[in-house]
Amino acid sequence: MNVLVINAGSSSLKYQLFDMKTENILAKGNCDRIGLDGHLKHNPVSNGKPVFDSDIALPTHAEAISAVIEKLTSDDYGVIGSLSEINAVGHRTVHGGRKFFGSALINDEVIEVLEDCIRLAPLHIPANLMGINACKEAMPNVPMVAVFDTAFHHTIPESAYIYPIPYKYYEENDIRRYGFHGTSHRYVSDIAIKHMGGKAEGTKIITCHLGNGSSLAAIKDGKSIDTTMGVTPLEGIPMGTRCGSVDPSLVDVISSIENTSIKDTMDILNKKSGVLGIYGKSSDFRDIETAAGVDLDNGDLTDTANTDKRATLALDVFAYQVAKFIGSYIVALGGLDALIFTAGIGENSPFIRRAICEKLGGVGIHIDVRKNAVRASEFLDVTGEGSKAKVYAIPTNEELVIARDTMEIIK
Numbered sequence: 001m002n003v004l005v006i007n008a009g010s011s012s013l014k015y016q017l018f019d020m021k022t023e024n025i026l027a028k029g030n031c032d033r034i035g036l037d038g039h040l041k042h043n044p045v046s047n048g049k050p051v052f053d054s055d056i057a058l059p060t061h062a063e064a065i066s067a068v069i070e071k072l073t074s075d076d077y078g079v080i081g082s083l084s085e086i087n088a089v090g091h092r093t094v095h096g097g098r099k100f101f102g103s104a105l106i107n108d109e110v111i112e113v114l115e116d117c118i119r120l121a122p123l124h125i126p127a128n129l130m131g132i133n134a135c136k137e138a139m140p141n142v143p144m145v146a147v148f149d150t151a152f153h154h155t156i157p158e159s160a161y162i163y164p165i166p167y168k169y170y171e172e173n174d175i176r177r178y179g180f181h182g183t184s185h186r187y188v189s190d191i192a193i194k195h196m197g198g199k200a201e202g203t204k205i206i207t208c209h210l211g212n213g214s215s216l217a218a219i220k221d222g223k224s225i226d227t228t229m230g231v232t233p234l235e236g237i238p239m240g241t242r243c244g245s246v247d248p249s250l251v252d253v254i255s256s257i258e259n260t261s262i263k264d265t266m267d268i269l270n271k272k273s274g275v276l277g278i279y280g281k282s283s284d285f286r287d288i289e290t291a292a293g294v295d296l297d298n299g300d301l302t303d304t305a306n307t308d309k310r311a312t313l314a315l316d317v318f319a320y321q322v323a324k325f326i327g328s329y330i331v332a333l334g335g336l337d338a339l340i341f342t343a344g345i346g347e348n349s350p351f352i353r354r355a356i357c358e359k360l361g362g363v364g365i366h367i368d369v370r371k372n373a374v375r376a377s378e379f380l381d382v383t384g385e386g387s388k389a390k391v392y393a394i395p396t397n398e399e400l401v402i403a404r405d406t407m408e409i410i411k
C-alpha cells in the first residue's frame with residue numbers, strides 16, 4: 001500500500017511517497033516556482049536511481065502534479081511501475097474551520113468547507129485546493145484524505161479559544177483561536193508520551209515547534225489545551241518574518257507612518273517582521289546566529305568581539321518570548337512533565353534551546369549543556385540535573401502523520 005503525501009503552497013508543492021507496510025519513503029521532492037518558470041527536485045530515495053534536479057515548465061499545479069507522477073513512474077527516476085501503485089493521497093490542509101476535528105476523506109462536503117475557510121486562511125487554502133484539484137484530475141479514482149493543521153487543537157477549551165472581542169464575531173463569523181502545526185505537536189507529544197511510560201493520562205507537556213513559522217502548544221493528557229497561533233498563523237511568538245503577538249493598534253500606527261492600506265500593513269507584519277525585522281538582513285536562524293557569533297555546531301558563543309548587536313537582540317527577543325509563553329503554559333497545565341523542542345530551529349539549534357531554558361531556571365527547568373550541544377537527528381534527551389521537567393529535542397515528521405491518517409481513513 002503506497003500513500004502519496006502532498007503539501008501544496010501557492011508556488012510550491014512538496015511530496016513524499018510512502019510504502020505503508022514499512023513506513024519507508026520511496027521518493028520525495030518538491031516543485032518550486034509554480035506559475036513563474038518552474039523547478040523540480042525529485043529524489044528516488046529507495047532505489048539509488050539518480051536525483052532529478054532541474055528547471056522545468058510548471059505553469060500551474062496541474063502540470064506540477066503531472067511532472068511528479070511522470071518522475072515517480074519513469075524508467076530513469078521512478079520508484080513505482082505505474083500510477084495504479086499509488087493507493088491513496090493525503091493532503092496537508094491548513095484549516096478545517098469549526099467543522100473538522102479530525103482528518104477526513106475528501107468529498108464535495110470537505111471541498112465546500114475548505115472553500116468557506118478561504119476567509120480564515122486566504123494565503124493557504126487556495127493553494128491547498130489547487131493541490132487537491134490537480135490530484136483529482138490526474139488520479140480521479142484514487143481516494144484522497146485531508147489532514148488539517150488545526151484539528152489537533154479542537155480540544156482547546158472555550159476560555160482559551162474565545163477572543164475578548166464582540167461575541168457575534170465568533171457566532172456569526174467563526175472568529176476564534178484555531179491554532180496550527182497540529183500534526184507536528186501531535187507527533188512529537190505522542191513520542192514523548194511513549195518515552196514517559198506510554199500513558200497519556202496525567203501527562204503535562206509543552207511542545208515548541210520552532211521553524212520559519214513557530215508555535216507552542218500546551219498538551220494535557222495527550223490533548224491540546226492551548227496554543228500560541230490564533231485565527232491565523234500570525235499570532236503568538238515572533239517568527240522568521242512574522243511579528244507574533246503585538247499591540248493590535250500597531251496596524252493603525254504603521255498604516256499612518258507608511259501611508260499604507262491595511263492589507264499592505266499586514267504584509268509588513270507577516271513578511272518583514274519577526275527576527276528579520278529586528279536583525280534586518282535575514283530571517284534564517286543560521287545567518288542570525290552566525291552574525292551573533294554563535295558556533296552553530298554546539299551552540300557556544302565563540303566570537304564575542306565582532307558580533308552584530310541586532311542579530312544578538314533578535315535572538316534575545318525570540319528566546320524571551322518563547323520562555324514567557326512556556327511560563328504561561330506551565331500555569332495553564334498546572335505543572336510540567338516535559339518540554340519538547342522540534343522543527344528546523346528546535347531540532348538543530350543548541351543555542352536557542354539553551355537560551356530559552358536559561359530563562360526557565362526560576363521555575364526549576366534545566367538542561368544539560370553538554371548533552372544539548374548537538375543537533376537532534378533522532379530523539380534527544382537534554383534534561384539537566386535536578387530539572388523538574390524532562391527536556392527533549394524530537395525531530396518532527398508531519399508527512400508520516402499525514403500518511404498514517406490517510407491509511408486509517410481509507411481503511
Ligand code: ADP
Pocket residue numbers: 210211212213240283284285286287289296343344345348349350
Ligand atoms: P518551515 O516552517 O519552513 O518548515 P523549518 O522547520 O524547516 O521551517 O525551519 C527552518 C528554520 O530552521 C530556519 O530559520 C533555519 O535557519 C533553521 N535552522 C535549520 N538548521 C539550523 C541550524 N543548524 N541552526 C540554527 N537554525 C537552523
